[in-house]
Amino acid sequence: MTEPGAPGPASGLRFVVCIKQVPKAQELSVDPVTKTLRRVGVPSEINPPDQNALEMALQLRARHGGEVVVLSMGPPSFDESLERAIAMGADRAILITDRLLGGSDTVPTANTLSEAIHRIGDFDLILCGEETTDSSTGHVGPGIAGHLDIPQITYCSEVDIVGDRVRGTRMIEDGAETWDAPLPALVTVDFGCNTPREPTLTGKIRVKRGGPIAHWSCADLGLDGSRVGLKGSPTIVAKVETVQLPERKGRIFLEEPAVAAALLIETLRKDGVIRG
Amino acid sequence: MSGSAASGVWVFVEARRGTLRDVSVQLIGEARRIADRKGAVLSGVLPGWNVEFLARQAIEYGLDRVFLVEDPRLGIYTSRPFTKVMATLIRRHRPEIVLFGASKNGRDLGGRLHAVIDTGLAADCVRFDVTDEGYLDMIRPAFGGRSLAHIHCETHRPQMASVRMNVFRMPSRDPSRMGEIVREPVEITDADVDTNVVRFVETPKHDVSKIDNAKILVAGGAGLGEPKHFALLEELAGLLGGEVAASRKPVDAGWVPKAVQVGQTGKTVRPEAYFAVGISGAVQHLAGMQESKKIIAVNSDPRAAIFEIADYGIVGDLFRVVPELIRQLRALRSPAAAREAPPARAR
Numbered sequence: 245m246t247e248p249g250a251p252g253p254a255s256g257l258r259f260v261v262c263i264k265q266v267p268k269a270q271e272l273s274v275d276p277v278t279k280t281l282r283r284v285g286v287p288s289e290i291n292p293p294d295q296n297a298l299e300m301a302l303q304l305r306a307r308h309g310g311e312v313v314v315l316s317m318g319p320p321s322f323d324e325s326l327e328r329a330i331a332m333g334a335d336r337a338i339l340i341t342d343r344l345l346g347g348s349d350t351v352p353t354a355n356t357l358s359e360a361i362h363r364i365g366d367f368d369l370i371l372c373g374e375e376t377t378d379s380s381t382g383h384v385g386p387g388i389a390g391h392l393d394i395p396q397i398t399y400c401s402e403v404d405i406v407g408d409r410v411r412g413t414r415m416i417e418d419g420a421e422t423w424d425a426p427l428p429a430l431v432t433v434d435f436g437c438n439t440p441r442e443p444t445l446t447g448k449i450r451v452k453r454g455g456p457i458a459h460w461s462c463a464d465l466g467l468d469g470s471r472v473g474l475k476g477s478p479t480i481v482a483k484v485e486t487v488q489l490p491e492r493k494g495r496i497f498l499e500e501p502a503v504a505a506a507l508l509i510e511t512l513r514k515d516g517v518i519r520g
Numbered sequence: 521m522s523g524s525a526a527s528g529v530w531v532f533v534e535a536r537r538g539t540l541r542d543v544s545v546q547l548i549g550e551a552r553r554i555a556d557r558k559g560a561v562l563s564g565v566l567p568g569w570n571v572e573f574l575a576r577q578a579i580e581y582g583l584d585r586v587f588l589v590e591d592p593r594l595g596i597y598t599s600r601p602f603t604k605v606m607a608t609l610i611r612r613h614r615p616e617i618v619l620f621g622a623s624k625n626g627r628d629l630g631g632r633l634h635a636v637i638d639t640g641l642a643a644d645c646v647r648f649d650v651t652d653e654g655y656l657d658m659i660r661p662a663f664g665g666r667s668l669a670h671i672h673c674e675t676h677r678p679q680m681a682s683v684r685m686n687v688f689r690m691p692s693r694d695p696s697r698m699g700e701i702v703r704e705p706v707e708i709t710d711a712d713v714d715t716n717v718v719r720f721v722e723t724p725k726h727d728v729s730k731i732d733n734a735k736i737l738v739a740g741g742a743g744l745g746e747p748k749h750f751a752l753l754e755e756l757a758g759l760l761g762g763e764v765a766a767s768r769k770p771v772d773a774g775w776v777p778k779a780v781q782v783g784q785t786g787k788t789v790r791p792e793a794y795f796a797v798g799i800s801g802a803v804q805h806l807a808g809m810q811e812s813k814k815i816i817a818v819n820s821d822p823r824a825a826i827f828e829i830a831d832y833g834i835v836g837d838l839f840r841v842v843p844e845l846i847r848q849l850r851a852l853r854s855p856a857a858a859r860e861a862p863p864a865r866a867r
Contacts, residue, residue, distance in 0.1 A: 354635045381643035386631030395714040396599050398628045416624040418728050422719040436772040478640030478676035485668050496833040504834045505844035517793045
């Protein structure tokens with residue numbers, strides 16, 4: 245296993261991909277009785293935008309050479325996602341795992357990941373998904389770039405490296421904007437911009453043989469308890485309330501299409517949705 | 521940043537190609553309410569180049585004061601120079617609250633800034649309140665919109681939050697409203713400009729904005745099966761006077777542009793009527809449309825989650841139901857049919 249802070253890969257670039265493990269979005273459903281989210285027993289996956297980031301890193305490695313290091317922060321159960329990342333083709337993975345980290349908001353999360361990236365050392369490009377599907381802030385990627393004081397290009401659907409510069413095309417509200425920045429830099433990757441590859445047989449074998457996954461603690465990163473977890477988080481969740489959706493009539497037409505369509509149109513005319 | 525002497529409510533005023541972003545204007549309306557509640561001055565920070573006229577507009581929408589920072593290097597948004605402007609002014613004037621529109625650039629800026637100045641940032645708030653202790657109660661959806669989390673930032677200043685497009689309404693513009701424009705010096709050097717914008721390909725205007733303000737939306741999901749079937753929805757939307765939207769799958773598959781995506785990773789909409797066609801109703805989709813006034817679902821699966829929140833639903837094959845709706849609406853609209861139909865009500 246490569247020692248922390250080791251020099252960069254013998255040739256090519258060092259890509260660091262930050263991933264999070266999240267509950268599988270399409271498995272989440274609402275309990276029709278309690279109207280709350282069913283979360284028990286929902287399987288996990290790599291946050292889908294992070295899968296796009298990993299795929300992009302693997303494609304860049306194929307073009308430019310080097311190594312892909314996957315980095316995550318969370319409980320030991322996140323190993324499942326790191327193993328999948330290795331099986332997909334990442335060279336090695338690091339999980340920052342420590343009880344002290346529980347309850348971290350985006351500030352200590354970005355801070356902790358930045359410290360780990362420092363320790364990995366000699367990085368050229370950091371890739372993150374544009375946001376997570378479970379918290380959906382999109383703040384951690386730019387937060388890491390801020391901590392590390394490096395350029396950032398967010399919401400990229402295309403990324404390429406030319407010499408010692410990175411060029412990313414950002415998908416923003418009114419169009420596609422291409423930014424150019426010197427390396428090292430951080431990009432966040434547009435959700436759905438590529439098709440993440442499936443794990444390969446060789447990749448699975450690497451995992452079976454005790455995949456190259458390292459666990460780092462806060463002490464390893466020189467982080468004390470005051471800078472991480474709940475204590476290190478500027479924000480707190482003061483309370484959570486269940487949303488009371490407006491009670492809807494829920495009138496369902498089961499008739500033949502022609503009849504059902506007529507009933508629906510009549511109803512919508514009464515409601516004023518359809519004029520005339 | 522820590523500290524207790526902070527005061528004032530700020531908004532980041534985003535200029536984009538000669539106009540104020542809608543989300544920034546909506547934010548001014550809500551920030552006005554918070555500032556009045558706290559008895560505080562409402563200021564905006566507007567970085568840009570040749571944008572004094574936009575500062576005036578922002579005052580007409582409700583700001584008391586605009587901190588205007590002009591430099592040619594701020595003519596188009598890039599992360600580091602804008603972060604420097606915000607961080608410098610926040611350290612100089614110590615506002616209590618800073619709010620951002622959650623546009624792509626607003627998130628890019630807020631995410632970098634909160635790490636640089638070390639304070640909290642609550643994303644995508646849908647409601648604000650002020651607690652008895654005077655903290656800003658930042659309320660945001662959690663778990664796919666089924667819960668609301670109340671986020672507080674008690675120990676760090678400023679308290680920062682972002683809001684999504686169309687969550688708050690546009691305030692009215694009052695041309696007689698008076699306010700102060702303060703030119704703030706912030707030294708921006710070439711070294712601060714670490715990224716260059718080398719190209720911009722504009723999305724056609726119609727695609728960008730068409731679903732934002734539509735009264736009626738006809739949204740298609742994976743059930744459409746093929747991109748060409750969106751033509752059916754176009755036709756239905758045309759007859760209803762609405763626009764076509766989509767859930768995530770058709771967008772990911774490249775059938776329709778991302779600009780029409782509704783849901784957690786797309787847009788939040790609240791039209792008079794939302795037709796969900798071939799959409800199963802994943803919580804991430806519901807989060808973007810559940811506040812629509814009327815929800816009408818067409819789906820072949822009677823157990824589809826979309827029916828849980830629908831006002832009306834048709835259980836059936838959309839390829840039979842939608843053509844039937846089109847046929848009957850067309851009959852309703854045609855003069856021949858109008859003669860047979862009962863006289864139209866006076867409007």
